[in-house]
Amino acid sequence: MPYPVVDAHRLIGPIPFDDLPEDPRPDMARLGIGRAYVTHSLSLHSDARAGNEALLALDDPRLVPVPVLLPDPPGPRWSGAGPTGAGWSGAGPTGAGPFGCEAGRDVPMVRLCPARHRFDLTGPSALRALAALGVPAALDLDETTPAQLLALARELPGQRVLLLNPGYRRLRAIAELMAALPNLWLEIGTVNTQRGVEWLARRFGAERLVFGTGAPVMDDCGPRFLLDHLDLPEADIALIASGGGLL
Amino acid sequence: MILDAHGHLGPWPDFLIPDQSAEGMVALMDRLGVDAVGISHLVAVGAGAEEGNRLAFAAAERHPGRFGVWQVYNPHQRNPLAASGVWGVKLHPDVHRCALDDPRYDPVWELGLPVLAHGQTDSPWSDPERFVTVARRHPQVPLLLGHAGLWPHGFARAAALVRDHPNVHLEICGSRMTGRWVARLAAAIGADRVVYGSDACFLDLRIGFGRVALAPLTDADRALVLGGNLARVLRAAGVLPEGHLP
Numbered sequence: 001m002p003y004p005v006v007d008a009h010r011l012i013g014p015i016p017f018d019d020l021p022e023d024p025r026p027d028m029a030r031l032g033i034g035r036a037y038v039t040h041s042l043s044l045h046s047d048a049r050a051g052n053e054a055l056l057a058l059d060d061p062r063l064v065p066v067p068v069l070l071p072d073p074p075g076p077r078w079s080g081a082g083p084t085g086a087g088w089s090g091a092g093p094t095g096a097g098p099f100g101c102e103a104g105r106d107v108p109m110v111r112l113c114p115a116r117h118r119f120d121l122t123g124p125s126a127l128r129a130l131a132a133l134g135v136p137a138a139l140d141l142d143e144t145t146p147a148q149l150l151a152l153a154r155e156l157p158g159q160r161v162l163l164l165n166p167g168y169r170r171l172r173a174i175a176e177l178m179a180a181l182p183n184l185w186l187e188i189g190t191v192n193t194q195r196g197v198e199w200l201a202r203r204f205g206a207e208r209l210v211f212g213t214g215a216p217v218m219d220d221c222g223p224r225f226l227l228d229h230l231d232l233p234e235a236d237i238a239l240i241a242s243g244g245g246l247l
Numbered sequence: 248m249i250l251d252a253h254g255h256l257g258p259w260p261d262f263l264i265p266d267q268s269a270e271g272m273v274a275l276m277d278r279l280g281v282d283a284v285g286i287s288h289l290v291a292v293g294a295g296a297e298e299g300n301r302l303a304f305a306a307a308e309r310h311p312g313r314f315g316v317w318q319v320y321n322p323h324q325r326n327p328l329a330a331s332g333v334w335g336v337k338l339h340p341d342v343h344r345c346a347l348d349d350p351r352y353d354p355v356w357e358l359g360l361p362v363l364a365h366g367q368t369d370s371p372w373s374d375p376e377r378f379v380t381v382a383r384r385h386p387q388v389p390l391l392l393g394h395a396g397l398w399p400h401g402f403a404r405a406a407a408l409v410r411d412h413p414n415v416h417l418e419i420c421g422s423r424m425t426g427r428w429v430a431r432l433a434a435a436i437g438a439d440r441v442v443y444g445s446d447a448c449f450l451d452l453r454i455g456f457g458r459v460a461l462a463p464l465t466d467a468d469r470a471l472v473l474g475g476n477l478a479r480v481l482r483a484a485g486v487l488p489e490g491h492l493p
Contacts, residue, residue, distance in 0.1 A: 018399060020427070031461060168422065168450065169262040192422060194272075194448035199265035221426030225457020229278065 003238035005227065006035045007220070008247060009138065009164050009187050009212030012063065013041035013051065020216040025062060027215065031224045035062050037138075037212075037247070039111045043068035048117070052099040056107075066138060067099040069110040070117055071125035108247070109162065112139040114148075122151045136160035136185075136246060141167065146177050153181050161185065162246060165214055168193035171200070178204045185246040187212035189223040197240075198231050206236035207245035250474040250481075251276075251456070252363060252391055253420045253444025254284035254314075256306055260293065267448050269306040273313055275452045282474070283313055284447070285363065287337035291319035296326040304332075315481075317363050322351035328358055334486050335361035335389075340372035347377040348384075356381070361389040361484050363418065363444075368401025375405040382412040389414050389480045391442055394421040395432060402428050406435040413440075416476060420444035420455050426462035429472065438468035442477050 010024045021027065024036055038058075043051025052067040099107075110133060114121040121144055130137060141163055152159060160183045166174050167190045178184055178200070188197050189212050201209060211227055213220040230237050239245075257267050266272075267289075276284060286306065291299020300318045307314040315334035320326065322345045328336065336355050340347045347364055355362060367373045378392050395417040396405035402424075409415040419429055419441060433441050445455025459472055481487030 030463070171263045171265070190422065192451045192454040193262070193264050194275075194451050195266040196451065216425075216427065218423075219425035219454075219458055221461035222454035222458035225461055226451060226453045229453045229457070 003234075003241050004035075005033045005211065005224075005241045006037070006243050006247060007033045007213050007215070008037050008162060008210045008243055009189065009214050010036040010038045010220075011041050011044070011215070011217065012038045012058075013054065015041055015217060016045050018217070024215065025060075027220060028062065031220060033220075033224065035064060037064045037066045037109060039066045039068060039138075043111070044113060044116070049099070056099070064109075065107055066109045066111050067107055068117075069099065069112055069129060069133070069137070071119055071123070071129040107135065109136045109138055112137050113143050114139070115143045121148050122155055127152075127155050130159055131156060136162055138162040138164055138187075140165045141170070141174075146173055149177060149184065150180060153183065157183075159183060160246060162187060162210060162212075164212065165190050165218070167191075168196055171196060175200070175203060178208060184208070185210050185244055187214075188226075188240065189213040189218060189220075192222065192226070195231070197226065201230075201232055201236060201240075206232060206239045209240045210244045210246055211241050248474040248478055249279075249281045249456075250443070250477040251281055251284040251445050251447070251452070252418050252442045252477050253393060254286040254447050254452075255289045255292070255449050256286055257289040257299070257302065257448075259289045259449065264448055269310060269314070272448060272452065273310050275447070276313060279453065279456050281452070281456060283315055284445070284452075285315040285317050285334045285477075287317040287319050287363075289449070291321075292337070292339050292342055296321035296324045300326065315486075320352070320355050322349065325354075328354065330358060330360075331486075333360065334481060335363060335484070338362060338364040340377075341365055341367055341370055344372060346372050348380040356385045356388055359388055359484075360486065361391065361480060363391040364393055366392040366394055366396050366405065366418075368396035368398045368404065375401070375408045378415055379408050379412060382409070382415050386412075386414050389416070389484055391416050391418040391444075391480075393418050393444070394446075395419050395424065395428075397421050397423065399423050399425075399428065402432060403435060406432050409440075410436050416440050416442045416480065418442045418444045419459075419472075420446035420450065422446075422450060424458060426458045429459055429462040430464050433464060433468050433472065438464070438471045439476055441472045442480075443473045 040051035040055040048068045055065045288299035288303040317337035
């Protein structure tokens with residue numbers, strides 16, 4: 001089907017527990033994925049600052065940076081969002097912003113790892129940082145809980161969230177969240193029980209679903225094939241492929 | 248020929264499966280060109296082996312040639328097993344909490360039909376090492392190591408463990424399997440020892456099939472994985488006559 005495909009969730013960089021490619025572009029090309037929102041593996045597994053720095057140094061329009069946000073970093077506060085997302089308007093003497101390094105470009109989305117990185121998703125620092133950035137936040141369902149997501153929505157009603165790696169075993173809980181939170185979008189790469197994606201699309205609309213894989217750690221071949229074979233109208237498939245109503 | 252070694256029908260209590268039906272499965276099979284899927288009913292894997300097996304046979308009868316039956320044997324229920332008209336026996340050591348090499352499974356090995364068993368790295372019930380134990384005791388019984396051990400950190404180990412036991416094949420369905428790992432396993436153990444399964448309806452047939460369809464395999468290896476290997480195993484066991492689907 002002739003629609004552009006954007007993978008909302010890919011990694012770039014070395015993976016500590018498997019022999020996987022560091023550069024996502026060859027697999028993207030092979031599978032017909034034109035653009036990917038990427039987070040650097042160093043930010044997830046080693047040093048958020050170093051990973052974000054490496055990520056934001058990339059200069060390829062096929063790779064859209066999604067830096068990892070650690071709340072309450074040292075240095076002056078973020079100055080707020082521009083029309084295309086958040087921007088760093090100037091570093092103080094320490095040179096550090098919310099991504100732990102001097103970010104010289106806008107970012108359309110940030111990644112949060114409250115469990116891995118040991119902060120409270122609805123704590124004052126995280127709320128302040130998210131409010132200042134004003135961009136969507138992507139996080140794994142395993143990094144949070146439905147209750148925390150509900151609390152986040154109460155504190156920041158306008159905060160957009162992309163829920164990553166929801167899996168296939170929690171459709172009931174996910175459906176409750178999607179019904180309760182209009183600003184919640186769902187990555188479909190791990191929604192791989194029989195006709196699970198269609199079940200969600202019928203209930204919430206294709207605009208709430210986002211194609212993403214988590215590759216190379218997670219599979220991209222199966223989800224990419226599923227995308228082309230969804231039992232949905234072509235316009236809905238194209239919408240999911242381009243990021244739903246979020247990206 | 249495209250044969251899916253690992254399918255299920257019916258509900259599972261742990262989570263919602265939007266489409267559990269045989270009819271839905273056949274519709275997807277037709278769309279993808281999957282000739283047949285080997286099924287065990289999830290009721291049989293769960294609490295009711297005999298009833299679940301009856302449901303699997305009923306589905307196979309409603310859709311002749313499209314479903315092979317992996318009848319479930321529960322060692323605590325000691326349910327009767329059919330000696331013919333099936334692809335073989337499905338064992339789930341983790342759900343039934345009986346280690347794969349436990350003597351309570353002896354009626355299965357004595358039957359001699361192919362066996363598809365849940366395999367899970369590091370599990371006390373179904374670690375791939377237990378497949379090696381069974382393979383040594385019963386080299387005449389074809390064994391499919393379900394999920395290739397399930398967890399990515401165990402895939403290479405599963406391949407290494409069974410490499411020298413030709414009656415064991417790696418069946419590759421699972422939510423943690425990737426197209427890259429399918430290709431790696433084919434390289435590690437030989438494409439002739441890797442068998443496609445989807446776990447549908449537990450998992451989506453399109454994802455399981457698509458993973459192999461888009462995996463970085465040669466076309467020849469892909470054909471072996473997608474059906475050539477399983478056809479050979481089933482024909483050798485006499486449960487898939489030449490030129491005839493079940």
